[in-house]
Amino acid sequence: xxxxxxxxxxxxxxxxxxxxxxxxxxxxxxxSTAAGVFSPDGVDRGTKVLLGSVPPPAxxxxxxxxxxxxxxxxxxxxxxxxxxxxxxxxxxxxVLGLARANAATAGATNVTVALPDEVPADLRFRTxxxxxxxxxxxxxxxxxxLTWLPRLEVGGEAWLVVSKDLGGDSLQRWLRDALGxxxxxxxxxxxxxxxxxxxxxxx
Numbered sequence: 001x002x003x004x005x006x007x008x009x010x011x012x013x014x015x016x017x018x019x020x021x022x023x024x025x026x027x028x029x030x031x032s033t034a035a036g037v038f039s040p041d042g043v044d045r046g047t048k049v050l051l052g053s054v055p056p057p058a059x060x061x062x063x064x065x066x067x068x069x070x071x072x073x074x075x076x077x078x079x080x081x082x083x084x085x086x087x088x089x090x091x092x093x094x095v096l097g098l099a100r101a102n103a104a105t106a107g108a109t110n111v112t113v114a115l116p117d118e119v120p121a122d123l124r125f126r127t128x129x130x131x132x133x134x135x136x137x138x139x140x141x142x143x144x145x146l147t148w149l150p151r152l153e154v155g156g157e158a159w160l161v162v163s164k165d166l167g168g169d170s171l172q173r174w175l176r177d178a179l180g181x182x183x184x185x186x187x188x189x190x191x192x193x194x195x196x197x198x199x200x201x202x203x
Contacts, residue, residue, distance in 0.1 A: 016034055016035040017032055017033070017034040017098075018032070018033055018034065018040065019031070019032060019033075020032075020033050020040075020041065020042045021042075022042055022043050022072065024043075024051075024072055024075050024076045024079060024106065025075075025076045025079035025080050027079065027106070029075075029102075029105065029106050030105070031070065031071070031072075031075075031102040031105055031106070032070070032098050032101055032102060032105075033070050033098060034070075034094060034098060036092075036094055037069060037070055037092065037094055037095045037098065038067075038069045038070075038095070038133075039069065039070075040070075043072050044131070045192055045194070046131045046161045046162075046163060046194050047072055047073060047131045047161065049161050049191045049192055049194045049196065050073070050129060050131055050159060050160075050161035050194075050196060051072075051073065051076055052191070053188065053189045053191060053196050054129060054159045054188075054196070056080055056081070057077045057080055057081050057084065057126075057127040057129065058081060058084060058126035058127045058156075059081050059083060059084060060081070060083045060084050060126075061084055061085070061125070061126040061153070062084070062085045062086075062087065062123055062124065062125045062126060063077050063078075063081060063084050063085070063086045063087070063125060063126060063127045063128070063129075064086075064087045064088075064089070064125045064127070064128045064129075064130075064148065064151075065077060065086070065087070065088045065089070065128075065129055065130060066089060066128060066130035066132060066144065066145075066148050067089070067090055067130055067131065067132055067133045067144075068088030068089060068090045068095070068099050068113065069090060069092075069095050069099070069131075070095050070098040070099055070102055071088060071095075071098065071099035071102040071103055071111070071113070073088075073129050073130070073131065074086050074087070074088030074099065074103065074108075074111050074113070075099075075102060075103055075106045075108045075111065077127070077129060078103065078106075078108035078109075078110045078111045079106065079107075079108055081110075082110060083110075084110060084126075084127075085110060085112070086108070086110055086111045086112070087111075087112050087113075087114060087119055087123075087125075088103075088111060088112070088113045088114070089113075089114055089115065089116045089119060089148075090113075090115075091115065091116065096113050096114070096115070099111075099113040100113045116147070123151070124151050124152065124153045124156070125148075125151055125152055125153060125156060126152075126153050126155075126156045126157075127156060127157060127158070127159075128148060128149065128152060128156070128157075128158035128159070128199075129158070129159050129160075130148075130158070130159075130160050130161075131160075131161050132144065132145065132160055132162065134162060134163070134166045134167065135166075138167075141171075142174070142178070145160075145175065145178075146178060146179075149175075149179060149183070149199055150179070152183075152199070152201040153201065154201055154202070155200075155201065155202075156200075156201050157198060157199065157200050157201075158198070158199040159188065159196060159197070159198055159199075160196070160197045160199070161194050161195070161196050161197075162194065162195050162197065163193055163194055163195075164190070164193050164194065164195055165193060168194065168195030168197070169195065171197070172185060172186075172187060172195065172197050175197065175199060179199065182201060182202055183199055183200065183201055183202065184198075184199070184200045184202060185197065185198070185199050186198050186200075
């Protein structure tokens with residue numbers, strides 16, 4: 001139990017499912033969370049900052065939520081862009097089940113929730129939104145971001161929210177160096193101690 005984290009593949013804690021009342025894409029919804037997942041009591045502050053500051057996602061094509069948890073970001077993307085194909089990826093089997101159920105409850109029929117290796121390798125994304133799992137550790141976080149951000153389409157954008165206290169500024173600098181000249185990395189906004197980082201893929 002002591003080593004049970006929201007990024008564990010199969011949390012050992014008792015599920016203890018609960019209902020939360022949230023507003024996503026302007027819609028009041030009652031969705032399910034549980035013990036052993038990230039932010040079980042509702043939408044966390046970082047995700048609220050992200051959803052309150054990003055421009056609308058692409059209206060079609062493939063969109064991605066990295067580290068989808070119980071689904072608030074993926075569901076928001078899907079409701080805002082009903083003609084798009086939205087993917088929510090996570091490693092935690094418990095949240096995958098919750099995210100699927102929550103997408104169905106929200107009427108977000110264009111969401112596919114999957115483990116990372118279940119996403120087709122040739123799929124490219126027009127928009128990526130993420131509140132990435134900072135607490136997995138720097139090396140693993142870097143691996144996650146370098147797995148998904150290079151899969152942006154040309155002209156596509158990613159928006160990441162990271163707490164300043166958990167290394168938002170250093171992560172922005174690292175992304176600029178790691179992604180190379182095809183990408184532009186900038187700070188889009190700061191709110192409530194969080195940085196929103198924009199990554200744009202050029203030609």
